[in-house]
Amino acid sequence: MDPTRTFVKNVKRIVFKVGTAVVTRADGRLAVGRVGAIFEELQALNSEGYEIILVSSGAVGAGRQRLKYRKLVNSSFADLQKPQVELNGKACAGVGQNGLMALYDNLFSQLDITSSQLLVTDNDFKNQDFRTQLRETVNTLLSLRSIPIFNENDAISSRKAPYEDSSGIFWDNDSLAALLALELHADLLVLLSDVDGLFSGPPTDPNSKLIHTYIKEKHQEIITFGEKSRVGRGGMHAKVKAAINSAEAGTPVIIIKYVYHIITLGCE
Template sequence: MSTLYRNPYSSCNGSSNQTNGIINSKTPISNRSDMKHARRIIVKLGTALITRENEDGLAIGRLASTVEQVSQLQNEGRQMLLVTSGAVAFGRQVLRKEAMMTMTMRKSLSPKDILQNSRVAIQRQACAAFGQKGLMSFYERMFQQYNIGVAQVLVTKSDFYNLDSRKNLQATLDELLNLNIIPILNTNDAVAPCIDTDAEVTAAKDDIVINDNDSLAARLAVLISADLLLIMSDVNGLYTGPPTVEGSRLLHTFCPKQDLELISFGARSKFGTGGMESKVKCASWALDHNVAVVISNGQIDKAILNMIDGKKIGTFFTNAPTETLPVDVQALKVRDGSRLLQRLTAEQRKTIINKMASNLIEYSQDILEANKQDVEEAMKEGTYE
């Protein structure tokens, strides 16, 4: 029988307790090592992660792995919630085949129509309605293998903007989570307006506009006071530039208030409606509302479990500015410095080395203290071995 949990996020007395070592009180996660304490976790799955690269059906292996990881966390006593994309893409793939099969033999085999017929345009809303059924059926069968029940919740913007609807949504999700059921949410694209550009996801005065599942996941995380939001896609995290561009480097930690000027965004995914710029805006907004966020690649083996364990996977969002340069940046500067040294004379290099040696002796105590602080920080981030 499933264990019933009382909702610690709506407790009247504000007291905190602990279940299986998992902290029930709402305390902001400030570093990777704290993620193991997260109890209420939202996992957002992007379309590129859910569908195959050739756009021909669901990526069964990746989804099965994700379901297994989410189930393990759920059975540990955590409260898991999924925000899933992919209904439109999955529905389009199936309905295109259906449309092709209904064509006459002459039309489907006509050489001049072959290319056009292979790209039959199906209304987005119809794709969503058809695809959501198959997507939800898959999730239900997979989670049954772990004796976990799931519930489908389709939402639109009005469910958040209308006070009564928002309260009803929050109450429904709280009750499902407390009953040890995993809510699986998606935007109700069968009736929602067709808006699919990153530019539509802009910051409002207090809230964010819901135009894709990245913004939906962020709003849900804040609504239900989630501890952690994991945005899973097909990229390893946030890069300083498009990942395919030479010189772009992965940021393991990102402070929106400090590092935003260091990055440039590329084109959004061909599968979904969002892009990295959308993810960063939504993650930053959730972070400002005390929800920890990590953007990561869902194709990495056991990525979700390893992130919860504090492993250095993906990009961890933090409001704490970093005081030191990342290791890879330091390495680049060392390389450039070594090239400058090579152009110096032997006497000039000797002078520099002697000066460095004397500084090491003079400031040895300061260096040891700084090294101790680095080790402590690495242990907090889960990167110390």
């Protein structure tokens, strides 16, 4: 095991977060093979006794793809000549969440895993009774070897695009994952990305270097972040911010690419 990652040796409860860029392809469709491979890794950890909590983005992107197709087939030639209005993101979330969970439930069922869905909003966490019930529900699900799947309930959330307000309790699924790691007393937070990890600059820049261990005092002034995620509202900047918050609260964090073999993190 990597000696610099000894903090993963005795973990039991792990929060995994997958973003839109991980669960969807470049054309917006769900990346079934990629998601299936990740789920096989999670199933292996689950069978070894680890408590797995999944935070997944992707509902808005998946729903937008389906609604664009539905709008196209129901439009006349004259309609298509008119300026096209951007689809409502909350409507996309409502459609996409349904399809996303249908896929997840099917894939997990093939692996003999029972999954469960929990949708939350920023306002929910302002209620202490909600937080208490959340912990009780998740603890029950984990005791039954079920994998809880969290997502922000974008369809009814009061948050407005472009989601730039970071004054709330959480403001994207990266910060939600960090919040859940704290609330649910996780031993480790793993943020899966579509790049190899945290770089000193945009990953496409040949001069950018991979940062193995982030030290806030050393690295916060030298990192140049690239554009946000191609499809989600987060990106590496959001991941680092969430990671810092989580680490400062006592939960260690690893940012890795989704193709990385999760079991080789050294959890034992």
